[in-house]
Amino acid sequence: MGQKAKLSVIAVLLTLFICGAMLGEHWRSQDAVIETILYWGSTGSKVMEVQRKLKQWGYYDGPIDGVYGAKTFEAVKLFQRKNGLKVDGVVGPQTAAAMGITLSDTAATSYQPSRAGGTHSSGDLYLLARLVHGEARGEPYIGKVAVAAVVLNRVKHPSFPNTIAGVIYQPGAFTAVSDGQINLAPDEESLRAARDALNGWDPSYGALYYYNPAKTTSGWIWSRPVHIVIGNHRFAK
Amino acid sequence: MIRWIPTIVLAVALVAVGVWGYNQYLQNMEYRNHMENLYQKSFFELVGQIGDIETKLSKLMVSGDQSQSMVLLSDVWRQADAAQVNLGQLPLGHLSLIKTSKFINQLADYCYYLTKKVGGDQTISTEEMDNLQKLHNSCTQLNDELKTLVDNINSGGVKWGEIRQARVKEKLNEQVENLIEEQFIKIERTSIDYPTLIYDGPFSETLQQRSDIRIQGQAIDQKKAREIAVDFVGQDRVAEVNDGPQTTADIETWGVYIKQKDGKGPIFVSVSKKGGKVVNMISDGEVKSAKISAEEAQRRAERFLSQKGYKSMVPTYSQRFDGTMVINFAYKQDDVIVYPDLIKIKISLEDGKVVGFDARNYLIAHKERDIEEPKLSLEEARKLVNPNLKVKSEGLAIIPTESGGEKLCYEFKGEYGGDNFIVYIDANNGKEVSILKIIDTANGTLVI
Numbered sequence: 001m002g003q004k005a006k007l008s009v010i011a012v013l014l015t016l017f018i019c020g021a022m023l024g025e026h027w028r029s030q031d032a033v034i035e036t037i038l039y040w041g042s043t044g045s046k047v048m049e050v051q052r053k054l055k056q057w058g059y060y061d062g063p064i065d066g067v068y069g070a071k072t073f074e075a076v077k078l079f080q081r082k083n084g085l086k087v088d089g090v091v092g093p094q095t096a097a098a099m100g101i102t103l104s105d106t107a108a109t110s111y112q113p114s115r116a117g118g119t120h121s122s123g124d125l126y127l128l129a130r131l132v133h134g135e136a137r138g139e140p141y142i143g144k145v146a147v148a149a150v151v152l153n154r155v156k157h158p159s160f161p162n163t164i165a166g167v168i169y170q171p172g173a174f175t176a177v178s179d180g181q182i183n184l185a186p187d188e189e190s191l192r193a194a195r196d197a198l199n200g201w202d203p204s205y206g207a208l209y210y211y212n213p214a215k216t217t218s219g220w221i222w223s224r225p226v227h228i229v230i231g232n233h234r235f236a237k
Numbered sequence: 238m239i240r241w242i243p244t245i246v247l248a249v250a251l252v253a254v255g256v257w258g259y260n261q262y263l264q265n266m267e268y269r270n271h272m273e274n275l276y277q278k279s280f281f282e283l284v285g286q287i288g289d290i291e292t293k294l295s296k297l298m299v300s301g302d303q304s305q306s307m308v309l310l311s312d313v314w315r316q317a318d319a320a321q322v323n324l325g326q327l328p329l330g331h332l333s334l335i336k337t338s339k340f341i342n343q344l345a346d347y348c349y350y351l352t353k354k355v356g357g358d359q360t361i362s363t364e365e366m367d368n369l370q371k372l373h374n375s376c377t378q379l380n381d382e383l384k385t386l387v388d389n390i391n392s393g394g395v396k397w398g399e400i401r402q403a404r405v406k407e408k409l410n411e412q413v414e415n416l417i418e419e420q421f422i423k424i425e426r427t428s429i430d431y432p433t434l435i436y437d438g439p440f441s442e443t444l445q446q447r448s449d450i451r452i453q454g455q456a457i458d459q460k461k462a463r464e465i466a467v468d469f470v471g472q473d474r475v476a477e478v479n480d481g482p483q484t485t486a487d488i489e490t491w492g493v494y495i496k497q498k499d500g501k502g503p504i505f506v507s508v509s510k511k512g513g514k515v516v517n518m519i520s521d522g523e524v525k526s527a528k529i530s531a532e533e534a535q536r537r538a539e540r541f542l543s544q545k546g547y548k549s550m551v552p553t554y555s556q557r558f559d560g561t562m563v564i565n566f567a568y569k570q571d572d573v574i575v576y577p578d579l580i581k582i583k584i585s586l587e588d589g590k591v592v593g594f595d596a597r598n599y600l601i602a603h604k605e606r607d608i609e610e611p612k613l614s615l616e617e618a619r620k621l622v623n624p625n626l627k628v629k630s631e632g633l634a635i636i637p638t639e640s641g642g643e644k645l646c647y648e649f650k651g652e653y654g655g656d657n658f659i660v661y662i663d664a665n666n667g668k669e670v671s672i673l674k675i676i677d678t679a680n681g682t683l684v685i
Contacts, residue, residue: 077273113655140520142505158342159335161325164317171328192521192559199556199563200581201519201595203505205486237486 038091039105042068050091053099054079095140124164126186128194131168133186134176136233143230144190146204148197150235153208157198160208206226207235240524276397279326280390284383286320290344291380294373298366303355310352317345328397329421337379337421344372357668366403368434375431386420414457452488452600454512459483459514461513462491466506469515469545470495474590481505488597490516504592509600515545518594524560527586531555534562534584541582541591542566547599550580560586561593568599570606574634574668577602577643606635611645611664618662621669626651636661636671646670 034121038047047066054060059082073089078086083098096103128148136147154160155168161167169177178180186194204210209235211221224236250328284364293313300306321341324334347368351361361369447556457465463478474497481492490507497504502521509516527536535552540551550566551574561583583593615631622628628647634648646661657675 026659038252054623140505141502142519145519158339158346160338161321162342166322167323170325188523189521192523193560196519196583196593200598201517201593202597203507203517203519205484205488205490225485226480228484229491230482 006016020164038068040070040073040089046101047072048099049072050076050099053101125191125194125198126134127168128164128198129186129191130182130184131174131176132193133184133190134181135174136190136231139231141189142203143233144193145196145201146207146228146230146235147210147233148194148204149204150207152197152211153202153204153206154180204235206237208237210235256398260365263328273396274662275326276328279323280389280397283320283323283327284387286316286323287380287383290316290320291373291376294369294376297369298373303358306361307355307438310348310355314345314348314352314606317348318679321345334421336423336425336431340375340379341436343431346375367539382420383422389420393520416645425555452509452512453516454514456511457491457508457513459491462508462510463493465508465513465515466493468497469506469518469594470504470591481507483510486683488516488600503665514596514600515594516597516600518591520592522583522585524585528558529586529589531562533556534586534589535564537589538564538566538582538584538591542580547580547596557586562586563593568603570608572646574632574648575606576634577637602637606643608635608645611647613647613662613664613667615647618664618667619649621662622649622651622660625653626660629654633664634661644670 005078031082038050039133043066045066046058047068048064050068051060051062051064051066054072054075055064055078059079060071062069062075076091076095077087077089079085080089085095085098092101093102093103128151131151132144132148139147151167155162155164167205168174168182172178172208174182175199205227207227209221209224212232213234214232216222221236227235227237229235245395279531290313293309293316297306297309297313321338324338324341327334351365351369355361364611410442416560459480463480467475467478475495476498477496479496480495481494483492483509485492489510493506493508495504495506497520500524504518504520506518507516508514535555539550539552547566549569551569553565553567553574553576555564563583566580566582568575579598581593581595583589584590585592611633618626619631628651629647630650632648634646635643636646636648638644645664647664649660649662651658651660659673659675661672662668663670
């Protein structure tokens with residue numbers, strides 16, 4: 001008896017285990033199927049595609065929101081009836097084929113992550129550093145940061161171009177650009193100053209202009225309120 | 238025979254110089270034509286674009302369909318953007334273009350704002366329609382002026398290159414000035430009324446005229462500022478203290494130069510004249526070799542902040558550059574990260590000293606806020622995030638809007654295909670407000 005009971009317990013357990021495994025397998029394959037069948041409650045871009053098609057043909061008049069609700073359900077049934085398909089309100093392979101859409105994810109391209117150390121920002125950094133080197137050589141460090149900050153303040157201001165290169169190469173805006181000094185290779189200090197400015201340090205306190213009072217010929221610039229005087233430069237708004 | 242030799246040599250030399258000079262002349266002409274063509278291209282493109290914008294804006298007046306309006310608006314936005322680029326390339330003094338440039342930029346920005354609005358299924362209000370009408374009228378005037386200018390240029394045969402040359406020589410030819418530069422200055426100063434626009438965009442007038450600076454407290458003198466600066470940097474680092482430049486901008490500050498004991502470049506500290514707060518501190522953070530770790534740098538920055546009396550600050554993002562590390566801190570009120578209250582600290586990785594500090598944003602924006610209970614729950618907001626994003630952390634945050642306001646959002650930090658993103662969902666209406674991408678992942682660390 002004891003032997004028999006033990007055997008039957010083992011048999012029951014084994015059956016349960018096999019059933020469980022099969023059930024698990026079944027569920028997993030169900031999961032896989034779920035991804036390729038759309039029904040009441042489904043959401044996502046595929047549902048939107050179905051809604052768009054149905055709306056185009058006049059079966060559906062609800063919003064294209066990617067949610068398979070009552071309206072979509074009714075529209076699908078109508079579509080199936082008109083096209084001689086099994087009327088179940090579920091978008092399976094046949095209904096999908098009739099609509100001319102594919103249900104499986106056919107996205108063949110995979111996303112390529114950006115290359116680390118984005119070259120875009122370092123290009124701007126180098127250009128800014130070259131301007132700083134050309135315009136503010138021999139100025140104290142904060143004077144260099146301030147010159148770079150003026151460029152960035154202009155980028156943010158509506159009266160000036162909207163890119164760093166646009167501001168720097170605006171004709172007549174910077175003497176270092178006009179006389180070609182901007183093409184000199186920047187030193188380390190200019191690079192650090194440009195980086196500090198890009199990181200948000202602004203010793204010019206929002207200035208849009210600066211000038212060297214010993215060299216400037218523009219009368220207009222003298223009328224601007226001066227924010228701060230650093231080295232030989234007056235920074236103004 | 239011998240007396241002919243110098244003559245022959247000279248003659249040969251003369252011919253050689255002549256050939257050289259002629260080549261130079263040809264080359265010069267080639268460059269000049271090239272420049273002239275570029276200027277002409279920019280100018281005529283600009284004229285074409287302004288004309289096109291004018292047409293599109295007038296079509297907007299009679300368009301009765303949302304999607305049609307959106308196409309027109311985004312077209313104006315695109316054309317105005319291109320017009321701005323062309324305007325920036327004309328060889329006119331940038332000072333004679335300030336208003337026109339501003340007009341075109343605001344026009345682009347305003348249409349972008351309206352495109353977003355219409356795209357979000359909202360309608361254009363009567364007030365906004367009126368603004369569009371004003372913008373259209375200014376555009377018509379500008380268009381007329383530009384056409385006159387085109388006629389003048391065509392009949393007068395003035396070349397753009399000549400303006401540039403006159404500019405370089407700094408003796409402006411009267412006639413040239415009258416024709417183009419003067420005309421532009423005239424357009425700028427007299428003929429056109431450009432409207433003042435207030436809306437939710439970066440070039441909105443409200444943002445350009447911000448003056449509500451919040452620093453309060455007693456006025457201090459330069460001597461007191463020096464004491465505050467020395468105390469801030471730390472007495473042990475100071476070799477000598479000197480007065481530096483003061484500012485009279487939106488925040489008025491005293492400047493203090495501090496010469497360091499270790500012989501490195503001077504530190505510049507600016508202290509607000511009201512309240513005696515350190516607004517920023519800048520020094521040339523030259524570092525020969527990095528010795529301390531990023532974690533250690535962050536600990537030092539945190540310690541520094543709490544020593545200076547800034548409580549409840551959390552690190553949000555840090556980036557490493559050569560031998561220094563810049564760490565961003567934001568204020569945390571209850572469980573909400575308040576991004577407008579931002580402080581940046583730069584740490585030298587050689588000795589762990591603070592070499593840079595910037596609290597301007599914090600000092601301008603900081604206050605205790607009444608944070609209302611959001612209408613959406615975290616779970617509801619999470620469902621609105623694109624399932625592609627593998628969310629690693631989430632929470633409430635207040636973020637600054639483009640026009641200088643603030644918005645309560647749910648923040649989702651996550652990863653997609655190896656890139657890091659932050660997605661913001663409006664905590665009250667569930668709209669996706671903004672997506673940030675961490676671009677420099679090699680050197681930057683996002684605090685999750």
